[in-house]
Structure formats: structure tokens, C-alpha cells
Amino acid sequence: MAFSFSDFSYYLLLALVQGITEFLPVSSSGHLVLVPSITNRIDHGVSIDVAAHIGTLIAVIIYVRSDLIKMTLALRNTALKTLRPNANILIDAPSLMMIKMLIIATIPVIIAGFLVSLFEPDMLRLVQTVAISNIIFAIFLWHSDKTSPCKHTLSEMGLKQALFIGLAQMLALIPGTSRSGVTMTMARYLGFERLSAARFSLLLSIPVIIAAGCLQIVKLIRQEDIVVGAAALYVAIFSCIIALGAIHGMMKWLERTNFNLFVYYRFALGLVLLIISF
Numbered sequence: 001m002a003f004s005f006s007d008f009s010y011y012l013l014l015a016l017v018q019g020i021t022e023f024l025p026v027s028s029s030g031h032l033v034l035v036p037s038i039t040n041r042i043d044h045g046v047s048i049d050v051a052a053h054i055g056t057l058i059a060v061i062i063y064v065r066s067d068l069i070k071m072t073l074a075l076r077n078t079a080l081k082t083l084r085p086n087a088n089i090l091i092d093a094p095s096l097m098m099i100k101m102l103i104i105a106t107i108p109v110i111i112a113g114f115l116v117s118l119f120e121p122d123m124l125r126l127v128q129t130v131a132i133s134n135i136i137f138a139i140f141l142w143h144s145d146k147t148s149p150c151k152h153t154l155s156e157m158g159l160k161q162a163l164f165i166g167l168a169q170m171l172a173l174i175p176g177t178s179r180s181g182v183t184m185t186m187a188r189y190l191g192f193e194r195l196s197a198a199r200f201s202l203l204l205s206i207p208v209i210i211a212a213g214c215l216q217i218v219k220l221i222r223q224e225d226i227v228v229g230a231a232a233l234y235v236a237i238f239s240c241i242i243a244l245g246a247i248h249g250m251m252k253w254l255e256r257t258n259f260n261l262f263v264y265y266r267f268a269l270g271l272v273l274l275i276i277s278f
Contacts, residue, residue: 007231010039011048015235018052019242023060023202024250025141025181025262030134030269033127033175034276051232053213055239060202060209062240063247067203070095094155098203104159105166106207112170117215131273133176138266141181144188145259154196161190165200169208176270179208184259194254202247 017035021028035041061068074095081089168186172179180201187197253261 015238134270
């Protein structure tokens with residue numbers, strides 16, 4: 001179905017917000033709250049949400065494709081070794097460990113997300129909640145980055161550290177917390193260098209986005225709204241391109257300096273949201 005230039009601009013704005021904020025530690029929900037105020041639109045539909053998630057999922061898969069290929073080969077070789085114990089098959093132990101860490105870190109948020117979806121507390125929908133969360137967790141991000149040494153790389157991470165990051169990720173169910181922000185914060189508190197913290201957060205986003213997308217698809221099926229239109233396709237493509245650029249930009253930034261830019265921005269965003277909510 002054709003749509004107007006106004007519709008196109010709106011979908012492009014949604015893709016920009018989702019693509020830029022999904023992986024940066026700045027809270028995507030904090031920005032999505034602002035979209036209705038800017039556009040005077042209340043609901044863009046579940047299919048658009050799914051499309052935006054698919055776009056950002058493709059983007060992060062492209063960026064960390066080398067890690068994913070290694071993990072896939074490690075699983076394949078492990079399966080072959082099990083079938084042929086005497087065969088000379090090399091097992092990529094670090095990649096297998098990464099798979100275990102991602103599973104351990106993902107389980108807590110899936111359980112918590114299921115429980116939240118059952119009760120859906122009204123407090124989580126308030127703009128004030130998003131605003132206060134942005135400010136509080138911006139302070140935590142700043143404190144972790146300021147006080148923790150950059151002494152560990154991703155190759156030194158173990159199951160215990162991954163579990164702590166996974167438990168912290170549960171806080172991302174509070175709008176305004178920022179999933180990427182809170183996972184990077186915990187990784188910094190555990191002493192991991194900035195790039196390692198960011199890369200693990202990116203890898204961890206894949207199962208989380210898939211799980212969230214599956215929940216949205218269930219909603220689509222229940223609403224009998226599973227037709228993929230041009231709008232959803234555009235949002236997916238734009239979100240993918242924008243997210244890929246945002247990831248590259250963030251990683252280049254963290255090669256040179258700290259998280260302060262994101263901290264200051266989130267603090268300002270929280271204040272803006274508090275102002276417009278009263």
C-alpha cells in the first residue's frame with residue numbers, strides 16, 4: 001500500500017531512532033518516548049517494531065560475523081568430534097566458551113522478561129520512569145568507567161563474569177535503563193576494557209533481540225497482522241544501515257576515549273524527559 005511523504009518521514013525517523021540508539025549506551029526507549037511528541041502519532045504498529053528489530057539484528061550480525069562464524073564452526077567440530085572421537089578434529093575452546101557465556105548471560109533476562117510480560121506494571125510505561133532511569137544509570141556508567149581499571153580483555157571473561165553481566169541486563173526491562181548501557185556498565189565494574197565491554201554487549205544483543213522479536217511476532221499472529229508491507233521493509237532496511245553505522249562509530253569512539261559523551265547526553269535526555277512529563 002502506498003504512503004505519503006509524511007508517512008515516509010515518520011518511518012525514517014523511527015528507523016533513525018532505533019538504529020542509532022539500539023546499541024549505543026543511550027537508551028532506545030528514552031528516545032522512542034519522544035517520537036510521539038515530535039510527530040503527534042501515538043502508535044506505529046507491532047509490524048513496524050518487528051521490522052526495526054530485524055533491521056538492527058541484521059546489522060549486529062554483519063558487524064560480529066567473524067565471531068559468529070567461529071562459534072558456528074566450533075559447534076560443528078564439537079558435534080563431529082562427538083560422532084568420531086578418534087578423528088583429528090580441532091576444537092576452538094574460546095569460541096565454545098563464548099557460546100556458554102552468551103547462554104548464561106541471556107537466561108536471566110528471558111526469565112525476567114517473561115514475568116514482566118505477564119504483569120506489565122503501569123509504572124514501566126511512565127515517561128518519568130524513563131527519565132529517572134536515564135539519569136540514574138548514566139551516573140552508574142560514569143562511575144564504572146571512572147573507577148574501574150581497563151585490565152581485562154574479552155578473552156579473559158569467564159562464566160561467572162558473564163552471569164553478573166546477564167543479571168545486570170535484567171535491569172534493562174526498566175525503560176530508560178539501556179540494555180547496552182547496563183551491560184557495559186557491569187563489564188566495566190568487572191574490570192574489562194571498554195572495547196571488550198562493548199563487543200560482549202553487541203554479541204549479547206543477538207539472542208535478546210531474537211527473543212524480543214519472537215514475542216512481537218506472537219503479538220502479530222494474535223492480531224492477525226502478519227502482512228509485511230512496504231513501510232515495514234523500509235524501516236528494516238533503514239534500521240540496518242543506520243545501526244551498522246552507529247556500531248562502527250561507537251567502537252571507533254571507544255578506541256580513543258571514554259563513555260563520558262554518552263553519560264552527559266543521557267543525563268541531558270533524562271532532564272528533558274522530566275521537563276516534558278510535567
